[in-house]
Amino acid sequence: MKILHEAGTLIKDNIRDYGMYIALFVIMLTFNVMTNGMFMSSRNISNLLDSAGYIAVLAVGMTLVIVIRHIDLSVGYVAGFLGAIAAILLMQHGLPVYIVIPVILLLGIIIGLFNGFLIAQLGIPAFVASLAGMLIFRGALLQVTEGTGTIIVQNSTFNALGNGFIPSLTQLNDLHLLTLIVGILGIVTYIYGEVKTRYDKLKYNFEVVSLSIFILKLFFVSVIIGYITWILAGYNGFSWTVMIVLLVTMIYHFISNKTVLGRQIYAVGSNPEAAHLSGINVKKITYIVMASMSMLAALSGILYTARLQSATTTAGMLFELDAIAAAYVGGVSSAGGVGKVSGAIIGAIVMASLTNGMNLLGVGISYQYMIRGGVLAGAVIFDVLTRKKS
Amino acid sequence: MADYILEMHDITKTFPGVKALSRVNFKVEKGEIHCLIGENGAGKSTLMKVLSGVYPHGEYEGDIVYQGKIQQFNKISDSVDVGISIIYQELALFPDLSVYENIYIGNEVKHGGVINWNQTIVKAKQMLDKVKLKVNPEVLIKDLGVGRQQLVEIAKALSKHVKLLILDEPTAALNEDDSENLLELIKALKSEGITCIMISHKLKEVVAIADKATVLRDGQTICTLDAKKGEVEERTIIKHMVGREINDIYPKRPDKQMGDNVLEVHNWSAYDAQLGRYVVKKADFHLRKGEIIGLAGLMGSGRTELALSIFGNPKNYKLSGDLVINGQPKKLKHTSDAIKEGLAYVTEDRKGNGLFLIQDITHNVSAAKLNGVANKGIINDNEEIKVAEHYKQSLHIKASSIEQLVGKLSGGNQQKVSLGKWLFVTPNVLILDEPTRGIDVGAKFEIYSVMNTLIDQGLSIIMISSELGEVLGMSDRIYVMAEGEIKGEVSTDDANQEKIMELATQ
Numbered sequence: 001m002k003i004l005h006e007a008g009t010l011i012k013d014n015i016r017d018y019g020m021y022i023a024l025f026v027i028m029l030t031f032n033v034m035t036n037g038m039f040m041s042s043r044n045i046s047n048l049l050d051s052a053g054y055i056a057v058l059a060v061g062m063t064l065v066i067v068i069r070h071i072d073l074s075v076g077y078v079a080g081f082l083g084a085i086a087a088i089l090l091m092q093h094g095l096p097v098y099i100v101i102p103v104i105l106l107l108g109i110i111i112g113l114f115n116g117f118l119i120a121q122l123g124i125p126a127f128v129a130s131l132a133g134m135l136i137f138r139g140a141l142l143q144v145t146e147g148t149g150t151i152i153v154q155n156s157t158f159n160a161l162g163n164g165f166i167p168s169l170t171q172l173n174d175l176h177l178l179t180l181i182v183g184i185l186g187i188v189t190y191i192y193g194e195v196k197t198r199y200d201k202l203k204y205n206f207e208v209v210s211l212s213i214f215i216l217k218l219f220f221v222s223v224i225i226g227y228i229t230w231i232l233a234g235y236n237g238f239s240w241t242v243m244i245v246l247l248v249t250m251i252y253h254f255i256s257n258k259t260v261l262g263r264q265i266y267a268v269g270s271n272p273e274a275a276h277l278s279g280i281n282v283k284k285i286t287y288i289v290m291a292s293m294s295m296l297a298a299l300s301g302i303l304y305t306a307r308l309q310s311a312t313t314t315a316g317m318l319f320e321l322d323a324i325a326a327a328y329v330g331g332v333s334s335a336g337g338v339g340k341v342s343g344a345i346i347g348a349i350v351m352a353s354l355t356n357g358m359n360l361l362g363v364g365i366s367y368q369y370m371i372r373g374g375v376l377a378g379a380v381i382f383d384v385l386t387r388k389k390s
Numbered sequence: 391m392a393d394y395i396l397e398m399h400d401i402t403k404t405f406p407g408v409k410a411l412s413r414v415n416f417k418v419e420k421g422e423i424h425c426l427i428g429e430n431g432a433g434k435s436t437l438m439k440v441l442s443g444v445y446p447h448g449e450y451e452g453d454i455v456y457q458g459k460i461q462q463f464n465k466i467s468d469s470v471d472v473g474i475s476i477i478y479q480e481l482a483l484f485p486d487l488s489v490y491e492n493i494y495i496g497n498e499v500k501h502g503g504v505i506n507w508n509q510t511i512v513k514a515k516q517m518l519d520k521v522k523l524k525v526n527p528e529v530l531i532k533d534l535g536v537g538r539q540q541l542v543e544i545a546k547a548l549s550k551h552v553k554l555l556i557l558d559e560p561t562a563a564l565n566e567d568d569s570e571n572l573l574e575l576i577k578a579l580k581s582e583g584i585t586c587i588m589i590s591h592k593l594k595e596v597v598a599i600a601d602k603a604t605v606l607r608d609g610q611t612i613c614t615l616d617a618k619k620g621e622v623e624e625r626t627i628i629k630h631m632v633g634r635e636i637n638d639i640y641p642k643r644p645d646k647q648m649g650d651n652v653l654e655v656h657n658w659s660a661y662d663a664q665l666g667r668y669v670v671k672k673a674d675f676h677l678r679k680g681e682i683i684g685l686a687g688l689m690g691s692g693r694t695e696l697a698l699s700i701f702g703n704p705k706n707y708k709l710s711g712d713l714v715i716n717g718q719p720k721k722l723k724h725t726s727d728a729i730k731e732g733l734a735y736v737t738e739d740r741k742g743n744g745l746f747l748i749q750d751i752t753h754n755v756s757a758a759k760l761n762g763v764a765n766k767g768i769i770n771d772n773e774e775i776k777v778a779e780h781y782k783q784s785l786h787i788k789a790s791s792i793e794q795l796v797g798k799l800s801g802g803n804q805q806k807v808s809l810g811k812w813l814f815v816t817p818n819v820l821i822l823d824e825p826t827r828g829i830d831v832g833a834k835f836e837i838y839s840v841m842n843t844l845i846d847q848g849l850s851i852i853m854i855s856s857e858l859g860e861v862l863g864m865s866d867r868i869y870v871m872a873e874g875e876i877k878g879e880v881s882t883d884d885a886n887q888e889k890i891m892e893l894a895t896q
Contacts, residue, residue, distance in 0.1 A: 200771065200772065204775055204779070206791060206793065207791065258768055258769050258771075259764070259767050259768050259769060260760040260761060260764045260767050260768075260769060261767065263753065263756075263757070263760055263769060264760065266746075266749070266753075267746055267749075267753075267757055270746040270747070270748050270749055271743065271745070271746050271747070273704075273742065273743035274737075274742075274743045274744055274745060274746060274757075275746075275757070276704050276725060276743075277701075277704060277725055277735060277737060277743055277744070278725070278757045278758040278811070279702075279724070279725045279726035279728070279729040279758055279815075280726070280757075281724065281726060337746070337748050337749070338748060
C-alpha cells in the first residue's frame with residue numbers, strides 16, 4: 001500500500017513529465033485493442049518509427065529553438081530543398097554518399113547561420129524571418145526540380161538511410177541478433193545511469209524515491225525498451241532511421257543536460273536579460289541554436305529523400321508544423337526555458353502513432369486532421385493547467 | 391469644519407512579508423493642491439494604488455471616504471466613474487494613436503456602438519483648449535514631447551469629468567519650461583475647482599505650489615504641513631522625510647588603510663538612443679581597494695544606468711569618457727568582458743533580470759561562471775553541487791535543498807542566491823544595486839555582514855541604495871546623483887541624511 005501511495009504522489013508531483021508517456025501508452029494500447037493487435041505488430045511498429053524519423057529530428061531542433069523563445073517555420077522547405085540538392089549531387093554529379101551527406105549538413109548549418117543573422121543581429125522576429133525563409137526555399141525547391149520533376153535516387157547506400165536495417169550478424173530463433181544486442185546495451189546503459197544518479201544524490205543527502213519505487217521504475221522502463229527491441233527483432237530489426245534518431249537524441253540530450261552550451265541555452269530561454277547580465281552571449285547562443293535547427297532540417301531532408309528514394313517537388317510541405325506540434329506535445333513551453341529533447345521524440349511518436357493508428361482503422365483524412373489538432377490542443381491545455389498548479 | 395473631498399482612515403496594506411502601509415491617515419480638502427512626499431518606498435504609490443482601486447476593496451484594511459461616502463472600489467474604472475483620475479510617471483498613452491483617439495479611448499463618443507469620429511475630434515479640441523495645448527488633435531502621440539504628452543493625459547482625465555486628479559511625479563521627466571507650464575496648469579485647474587494630489591521629489595516645486603503637504607515615511611503618516619501656517623518649507627520637509635533614527639544595525643568594521651584605485655571613471659557619459667537623452671552626464675568617481683562607496687539618489691537619478699554602462703554596457707548606450715580598471719584604460723564590449731575584468735553587478739531587479747526563476751539554486755549560482763564547474767565544456771555535476779552547497783551554507787540560504795526552484799524562495803533568500811552567483815565569479819569590484827530592497831531586517835543584517843567580510847578579503851564595493859540609513863551606515867564615501875549627474879561627494883564623517891537629500895532633490 002505504501003508503495004502505491006508513494007507512486008501516486010510521485011505521479012501527481014511529476015504529472016507534467018510523465019503525462020506524455022502516459023498519453024503515448026494509452027494511445028498505443030487503445031489502437032492495439034481496436035486493431036486486434038495489428039498496431040503493435042513488429043512490422044507496423046517498425047514502419048511507424050521509420051515514418052516518425054524525419055519529423056522527430058526536426059522536433060528535437062525545434063524544441064531548442066522554442067526554448068530560446070524563437071520559432072523556425074523554414075525547416076520544412078529547407079529539408080525539401082536540401083533533400084533535392086542531395087539527390088542532384090548523387091544522381092547528376094555522381095558524388096559518393098560519404099561526401100554528399102556532410103556537404104548537405106554543412107549547407108544546412110550555413111542556412112541556419114543566415115537565419116541567426118536575421119534574428120540575432122538584425123533583430124527581425126523569428127516568425128517573420130523564417131516565414132521569409134519558408135517562401136524562399138519553397139521557391140528554391142521548385143527551381144532545382146523544375147527541369148527534371150521528381151528526381152529518382154538510385155543509390156542503395158543512400159536509400160538505406162530511410163528504408164534499410166542494421167545488419168543482423170546472425171538470426172537467433174528468427175530474431176535479429178544485433179538488434180537484441182543494441183537493445184540489451186540500451187537497458188544496461190539506462191540502469192547504470194539511473195543507479196549512478198541515485199548514488200550521487202544519496203551522497204549529497206538529497207531526497208530520492210524509495211528503493212522499491214526505484215526498482216519498479218527501472219524494471220518498468222527496461223521492460224518497455226526490451227519489449228520494443230523484441231518486437232523489432234521479430235521483423236527486420238532496428239532500421240538505420242531509428243539508429244540515427246537515437247544517436248541525434250542522445251547527442252542533443254547530452255548537450256542540453258551536461259554541457260556549458262546546453263546550460264546557456266536554457267539560461268537564455270528562461271531569462272534572456274539575466275543571461276546577458278551573467279556574461280552569456282545571447283546572440284551567439286541564438287546563432288548556434290538556429291544553425292543546429294537547419295542542420296537537423298538538412299538531416300530530415302536526407303532521411304525523407306532516402307525514404308521516398310526520390311526528391312519530389314513538394315517535399316517538406318508542412319514538416320515545420322508537424323515538428324512544432326511534436327515539440328509542444330512533448331512539453332516545450334512557449335514562455336521559454338522549458339522543454340526536453342526526450343519529450344520532443346515522444347511527441348513525434350505520439351503524432352506518428354495517431355496517424356498510423358487511424359490509417360489502420362481506416363479513419364478518413366478529414367477526421368484525422370481534426371483529431372490530431374484536438375490532441376495538440378489537449379496537450380497544451382494539459383501543460384497550462386498543470387503549470388498553474390505547481 | 392473643513393470640507394474634505396477625500397479622507398483615508400487607517401489604511402493598512404500588507405504584501406507577503408512586508409507591511410507597506412500601516413494605519414495611514416490622509417485627508418484632502420476640496421479644491422486644494424496637496425503634495426504627497428516621502429523617500430522611495432515610503433508608501434506613496436501604494437497609497438495611491440489603494441485609492442484608485444488597483445488594489446481592490448478587501449485587499450487592504452481601513453476606509454476610503456470620498457465626497458462624504460465610504461467607497462469600495464473593486465477595479466480602477468470604479469474610481470474613474472466617481473471622478474478620480476491618476477496619471478502615472480510612466481504615461482499610459484498609445485504612441486501610435488492620435489491625440490484625440492488617446493483622449494477618448496475607453497470613453498468613446500458613440501451612438502449605438504458606432505463611434506462618431508468628427509464629434510470626438512471637436513470634443514478633443516475643447517479638452518486641449520482647457521489644458522492650453524495647441525496641437526492638432528490628429529497628431530500622433532509619439533510625435534509629441536513628454537511635456538505635451540503629459541498635458542494630453544490631463545486632457546484625458548478632464549474628459550472623464552475628473553474631480554480629484556492625482557499626479558505621480560509629473561515633472562520628473564520634464565525640462566524646466568515644461569515643468570513651469572504644468573505647474574501653472576495645475577493652479578489653473580484648482581481655480582476651476584479640481585482638487586489635485588501631487589507626488590513629487592522636487593521640494594522647490596512643492597514649496598511653490600502646495601497648499602498642504604503630507605509626509606509619509608516607512609508606510610506611516612508623519613505629518614501634514616499647512617502652507618498657510620508657513621510650514622511647507624524645504625528644511626522642515628527634509629527633516630520629516632528622513633527623521634528616522636539610524637539604528638545600530640550596521641555592523642562595524644575596523645578602520646583600515648585603503649589601497650590604490652581599482653576603478654576610475656572620468657568624464658563618463660551615456661546616451662540612451664531610445665529615450666533620446668543622456669542618462670549619465672559627465673560622471674567622475676573613483677573606488678579604492680577595500681572601500682565601499684555609496685551611490686545615493688532618488689529613483690531615476692541615473693545610478694543604475696551608470697552601473698550598467700560600466701558593466702559591459704548591456705543596454706547599448708552610446709558611451710564617452712574613460713573607464714580605468716587597476717590603472718589600465720579599458721573598453722568593455724560585453725558583460726562577459728566586464729566579468730573577465732573582475733566586475734560583478736548584482737541587479738536591483740532580481741526577478742526581472744537577475745535570476746532564472748524556473749531553475750533551481752544550483753543552476754542559478756553557477757550561471758555566471760559555468761566554466762568554473764565544467765571541464766572542456768562538460769558540466770561536472772558534483773562540482774556544481776559542491777559550489778551550490780557552499781554558498782547555501784555560507785550565505786545561510788534557507789531552502790529545502792539546492793534543488794529548490796529559485797522562484798519559490800523568499801525575497802531575502804533570492805537576493806542571497808543572486809549574491810552567491812556573483813561571489814562565485816570572484817570579482818574585485820562588486821556593484822550592489824539596492825541590495826536590501828524588499829527584504830526583511832534579519833536578511834539585511836546578514837547581507838551587510840557579508841559585505842564587510844568581502845571588504846576584509848580585499849574586494850571593493852559600489853553600493854547603490856535609496857535607503858539613506860544604509861548608505862550612511864555602510865559607505866566609506868558617498869556620491870549623490872540626480873538627473874544623471876554626480877551632484878556631489880560627501881565623506882561619511884560630515885554626511886547626514888539632510889545633506890544627501892538636499893543634493894538629491896536639486
